[in-house]
Amino acid sequence: MKEQRIRVGIIGTGGWARYGHIPVLQSLEGFDVVALAGRNKEKVQKYADEFGIGMAYGNAEELIAHPAIDLVVVLAPTPEHGRLSAAAIAAGKDVYSEWPLSTSTAESERILAQAQAQGVKHVIGLQRRFSPAVRYLKHLMQENYVGTLRGVRMSVGVDAFGPVMPDAVKWVLEDANFTHLLPIYGGHFHDVLFSTVGFPKQLAAITKVQFPMTTLAETGQQVPYSSANEVIVMGTLEGSALFSIQLEGGQAHRTGLQIDITGTEGVLRMTNPHAFQNQSDHRIEGMKHGAATFAELPVPAEFAFLPTAGMDASALDVAYLYSAYARDKASGTNEATSFEDAVRQHRLIDRINASSAAFFAANDAP
CATH class of the missing domain: 3.30.360.10 (Dihydrodipicolinate Reductase; domain 2)
Incomplete structure (x- = not known):
């Protein structure tokens, strides 16, 4: 029986998509990049033509709704990560969000809870550990x-x-x-x-x-x-x-x-x-x-x-994360960094900011 390939739709056509995600996914066995979406339809179409990707959308919602997509990859600017990840989860898709998951701990906690309730795979782009x-x-x-x-x-x-x-x-x-x-x-x-x-x-x-x-x-x-x-x-x-x-x-x-x-x-x-x-x-x-x-x-x-395929090490880190996600998908493991890891990082940053605020409050006091 032929192994089922993971069909990927990418939201965002910035430099990280071009440098990292698109060439990485096209180099990996088991993945097909089938769709791109972004705010500038002309730019999206240019990327799609360059990389041989079949579908190009001028808005993310059309991509998320398409039934031929298994994994939605969110590479839009940070303020959009939370909204787009939540929309992909609501559509029953697996989702890979670039770090940070959202702009606040509370929002990221809500998205994690939504993903857990929906039962989808969720991956956060903390790829450097891989x-x-x-x-x-x-x-x-x-x-x-x-x-x-x-x-x-x-x-x-x-x-x-x-x-x-x-x-x-x-x-x-x-x-x-x-x-x-x-x-x-x-x-x-x-x-x-x-x-x-x-x-x-x-x-x-x-x-x-x-x-x-x-x-x-x-x-x-x-x-x-x-x-x-x-x-x-x-x-x-x-x-x-x-x-x-x-x-x-x-x-x-x-x-x-x-x-x-x-x-x-x-x-x-x-x-x-x-x-x-x-x-x-x-x-x-x-x-x-x-x-x-x-x-x-x-x-x-x-x-x-x-295989390195001439890619920089920073791009290959992403490849190893996608590889971990594919193994998780096939075997039910939890090797890939997830939204749980994202929430942990959010909470750590909150601790750092709170400690710094307390330091200056104490030392600036008369």
Whole structure:
């Protein structure tokens, strides 16, 4: 019997669709991209013609309603994620929403409850934990490479969300749109870290707006920017281990990603010069058995089982997430990141913001 393929409809024709989702899905066995939708029908049709996709719609509702679609992928701007995900669930479709699931914890909780009640598969685009390097790092932790965990340090530095931004993305300057440093890079890399070492028990945080005005590059217009572009978080994990995190946006010189995991028996380090659009996967190094310097720990082939097809590592992370969803669909497992993971990240961000607000309230008091 021929295996049934998963028919996918994608809502949104921005750069992430072109760079990531469409080429990824067309490279994977078991998926067919059958429809695209967006606000600009001409642009949608252009994408459909370029990638050989049969159906093109100028609104999302037509795509969601089509009976020949099994999985709806929501890649529209963040303020639309919640509404479109809820509509797909109501239509009985499986849904993959780009992170964040919505612009608020309460809305994301409602969407999760709706998906659970409807019984559909739900996937959140926290794909970075699925990279071969991150999965190997988790394997090394499970194999007790570092011994008893003592401390975890992560820094993420990017040029995005800084003093100059393109006019095309000025909508992200509205704090209510939930598309700034803490939700985007924080959400993705907190998921990487805490899916590897365990979720925080206690935390304290400071968030700071270091660029209160942003210049739109094309016009020179000055726009107020109230979202934090520097974030520090520290706290406790299970046992006696501590963690610290620094997120920094608007860097003139990008520092990328660095994670250090120290324990009683060894140390692990994972680095990448870029935090997004990575040409190659993260580098893992370790020290153990009295070593004085780091040695590279190449990722074994079994963790990189998908063909690269010339795609960047950041796109391949998405491929591994779709692969996990397909296995879940076939076997009833729950490997793919879900709306439950999205709600967990929303609640973590709420804790960080509340801690920062309490810090400034206490320290600004007379």
